[in-house]
Structure formats: structure tokens, C-alpha cells
Amino acid sequence: MITSEQNGKAITIKKTFSRETSVSIEIHADPTIIWMLLTNAADYPRWNSTIISIEGTITLGGKIKLKSTLDPKRVFKLKVKEAEPDKKLVWGDGQGNRVYTITKNRENAHIFSMTEKIGSPLFPLYAKYIPSFDSSFQQFALDLKKEAETIQNSKN
Amino acid sequence: MTLEQLANEFEQARGQLKSYILRITASVADTEDIVQDTFIKATEKFDTFRGESSLKTWLFTIASNLAKDNLRVRKRWVENVTDICREEVLSNRQFFQEAIDIRTTSPQGDFEIKEHIAFCFTCIAKSLPLEQQICILLKEIYEFKVGEIALILTITEAIVKYYLHTGRSKMIHIFEGRCALINKEGVCHQCTELNGIFNPKQNTQEELVKIEMARVAENADKDYLFDLRMQILRGIDPFESNAAELQLHHLEHNRQVMEKYLKKKGD
Numbered sequence: 001m002i003t004s005e006q007n008g009k010a011i012t013i014k015k016t017f018s019r020e021t022s023v024s025i026e027i028h029a030d031p032t033i034i035w036m037l038l039t040n041a042a043d044y045p046r047w048n049s050t051i052i053s054i055e056g057t058i059t060l061g062g063k064i065k066l067k068s069t070l071d072p073k074r075v076f077k078l079k080v081k082e083a084e085p086d087k088k089l090v091w092g093d094g095q096g097n098r099v100y101t102i103t104k105n106r107e108n109a110h111i112f113s114m115t116e117k118i119g120s121p122l123f124p125l126y127a128k129y130i131p132s133f134d135s136s137f138q139q140f141a142l143d144l145k146k147e148a149e150t151i152q153n154s155k156n
Numbered sequence: 157m158t159l160e161q162l163a164n165e166f167e168q169a170r171g172q173l174k175s176y177i178l179r180i181t182a183s184v185a186d187t188e189d190i191v192q193d194t195f196i197k198a199t200e201k202f203d204t205f206r207g208e209s210s211l212k213t214w215l216f217t218i219a220s221n222l223a224k225d226n227l228r229v230r231k232r233w234v235e236n237v238t239d240i241c242r243e244e245v246l247s248n249r250q251f252f253q254e255a256i257d258i259r260t261t262s263p264q265g266d267f268e269i270k271e272h273i274a275f276c277f278t279c280i281a282k283s284l285p286l287e288q289q290i291c292i293l294l295k296e297i298y299e300f301k302v303g304e305i306a307l308i309l310t311i312t313e314a315i316v317k318y319y320l321h322t323g324r325s326k327m328i329h330i331f332e333g334r335c336a337l338i339n340k341e342g343v344c345h346q347c348t349e350l351n352g353i354f355n356p357k358q359n360t361q362e363e364l365v366k367i368e369m370a371r372v373a374e375n376a377d378k379d380y381l382f383d384l385r386m387q388i389l390r391g392i393d394p395f396e397s398n399a400a401e402l403q404l405h406h407l408e409h410n411r412q413v414m415e416k417y418l419k420k421k422g423d
Binding site for chain 2: 030032033036037040043046150151152154156
């Protein structure tokens with residue numbers, strides 16, 4: 001359960017050696033639709049305004065190259081570490097992991113959560129160069145909600 | 157139901173099955189084979205038909221499974237297929253001569269812009285992932301419900317909805333960027349170009365006015381234009397229309413060009 005205040009709002013917890021940003025949002029759609037959107041790499045730029053491109057396949061053990069609007073010149077080379085259909089997806093690199101979860105909230109509604117924790121013993125040295133993820137996370141969650149609910153409500 | 161009744165029902169569905177499989181395979185020969193195999197398989201498995209779906213849905217399930225096993229079907233084309241094939245045509249005198257012969261001698265050799273719009277859709281839809289292409293065909297052209305498509309493809313309704321939405325969005329995006337009938341900046345105007353070649357005495361603009369999609373393009377939203385495009389496809393049987401032979405000849409050419417192109421690319 002999330003409160004209306006938390007719904008779609010990103011929260012960042014900063015520590016000396018790490019930083020963790022998370023967002024949760026309620027989506028009125030079948031979890032499979034959310035899962036399909038999260039795991040179709042080539043389709044991301046169509047619906048997700050925070051992603052420039054993702055190359056590769058989002059399956060367990062798959063390697064992807066991600067370009068985000070947060071840092072358009074950089075290509076993040078990531079590995080898919082967990083993939084439990086309709087429930088949990090984790091990708092990351094040596095710096096940190098991004099965890100997506102889909103949990104049932106109530107009838108026809110699911111909570112989508114996204115968390116990314118970055119950190120290392122050297123984190124304090126480069127922390128100031130890493131932009132805030134808050135607005136990008138919020139937008140990601142909003143885009144996903146909009147697209148999943150549009151698909152859910154499409155005519156039969 | 158008896159086998160005789162099955163044969164009768166199959167005959168009624170044959171036309172739709174043929175056009176459906178042609179739109180997936182882009183090959184007349186493969187279409188004939190798959191449709192024939194569908195009938196054989198249906199008679200073999202007849203005792204397993206429990207009536208949980210309509211017979212038509214069941215036949216489309218068998219045909220879809222056979223089509224999905226076809227190697228040519230699994231090879232996906234590219235969005236700019238019509239550009240690539242146009243380049244090839246320009247250096248292929250034999251193709252043009254054959255086309256002109258069909259145009260002048262065949263009772264199914266008419267050239268109609270609407271037919272070419274349908275032909276163009278068949279080619280470009282082959283650039284979609286196969287599941288998306290099949291879902292769009294079943295829903296938009298053969299008017300199956302989401303639940304029936306889920307049965308045909310043995311997937312959930314949620315996945316069907318995802319494929320439909322994603323495939324449709326991609327096709328709308330492609331046509332918006334390419335099709336000069338709906339976007340003045342569109343790079344492809346092969347339908348009007350070919351109309352000028354095959355129907356030199358026709359006023360192409362007058363012909364375009366007869367096509368609602370082209371007529372309302374300036375003021376209509378892209379979803380509605382896609383619906384109008386689908387309406388055109390629903391009205392055309394690629395084997396029975398007055399333009400069938402000419403368009404099938406063209407389709408055969410594009411398929412061969414694409415196979416050569418994909419082979420060269422090592423796909």
C-alpha cells in the first residue's frame with residue numbers, strides 16, 4: 001500500500017557511501033502489460049520519455065546498453081541480474097542496481113516500484129557529479145502508468 | 157459435427173485463411189501449402205475440436221501455428237522495404253515488362269491505388285515482430301476479438317493487448333513518416349507513381365479524392381487515419397480483386413528482393 005503522497009513521488013536517501021532513489025506508483029493494469037513494457041528494450045523510446053535507447057535483450061543474463069536523458073552522451077552497459085515475470089526485474093553494473101517490482105495492491109491495481117542504489121567506497125569522491133534521479137524517476141513511473149493503463153483500457 | 161460439415165465450413169473460411177496467410181508469408185506458394193496443410197491438420201485433429209471456440213477460430217489457430225513454423229515468416233523485413241524494392245525495380249526491366257503484360261492482358265491486372273495501399277501495408281507489417289503483425293491482422297482485418305486472438309496464439313489477453321497497441325503504434329509512426337498520402341512530407345508516393353505508369357490517362361488527384369484516408373488526411377488524427385487504412389484492407393481480397401495478379405506479381409518481387417537483402421545482411 002502506498003499513500004497518495006508517495007504515489008509517483010521520488011524519494012532519495014543520501015548516505016556517505018551510497019545514494020538510493022525510489023519511486024512507487026499505482027497502476028491500473030494487468031501486471032503482464034507492465035512486465036511487457038519493462039522488458040521490450042527496443043520499444044522503450046516510444047513510451048518512455050526518460051530513455052533515449054536500449055539495445056540488447058532484457059532477459060535473465062542479458063546485456064543491455066542504455067542511453068538515458070539524464071546523461072545523453074553516456075552509454076550504460078548493464079546486465080540483467082534478475083527477471084521474474086510479472087514481479088521483479090533487476091539490472092545493474094558494478095556501481096549499483098536498479099530494481100523494478102510489481103506487486104498487487106487491490107482489485108485491478110498494482111504498485112510499480114523502482115529503486116536504484118549507487119555506491120562504493122569511492123562514492124564520496126564522485127557523488128557531486130551524479131545528477132539527481134528524482135525527476136527522471138517520477139517521469140519514468142508516470143510514463144509507465146500512462147502507457148500501461150492505455151493498453152489495459154484499449155478496446156476488446 | 158461431421159467431417160463433411162467441417163469441409164463445408166473450411167470452404168467458407170478458405171478465402172479469409174488464404175488472404176491472412178498471404179499477408180503473413182508474402183508468398184503465394186507458401187500460402188497455398190499452409191492453407192492445404194491447415195485442412196489436412198483440421199481433419200486429422202477433428203476429434204479434438206470441443207467447440208470451445210468457433211470453428212473459424214480453431215481453423216485460424218491451426219493456420220497460425222503452421223505459419224509461425226514457416227522459415228520465411230520468421231524472417232522479418234525492414235521498415236523501408238518499399239524504398240529498397242523500388243531501387244531494385246528500377247534496374248529490373250524484366251519485372252516491368254511482366255507487369256505491363258499482366259496489366260494489358262490479365263482480367264486481374266488492373267492497377268488501383270487502394271490495392272497498392274493494401275499491398276504496401278502487407279510489406280511494411282512484415283517489419284513488425286511476428287506476434288505483433290499477427291495480432292494486428294487478426295484484430296484489424298479479420299475482426300477477431302482480443303479473447304479469440306488469445307486463444308489462437310495461446311497467450312493471455314493482456315499480452316494480445318500489448319502486441320496490438322505496440323504494433324499499431326509502430327505502424328502509425330511508420331506511415332506518418334513515410335506515406336505521402338497522409339503526410340505531405342512523407343517520402344513514399346509509390347502508389348501514385350505507379351498509378352501514373354499503369355493508368356496514364358487517369359488523373360491521379362481525382363483518384364485520390366475517392367479514397368477517404370487521403371481525402372481527410374490533413375485534418376484527421378493519426379489513429380483515425382490508421383483505422384481508415386485498415387478499412388481499405390478489410391475490403392480487399394488479394395486473391396480475388398481485379399488487381400490481384402498485378403499486386404501478387406509485385407509482392408513476389410518484393411519478397412525475393414527482401415530475401416536477397418536479408419541474406420546479404422546476414423540476418
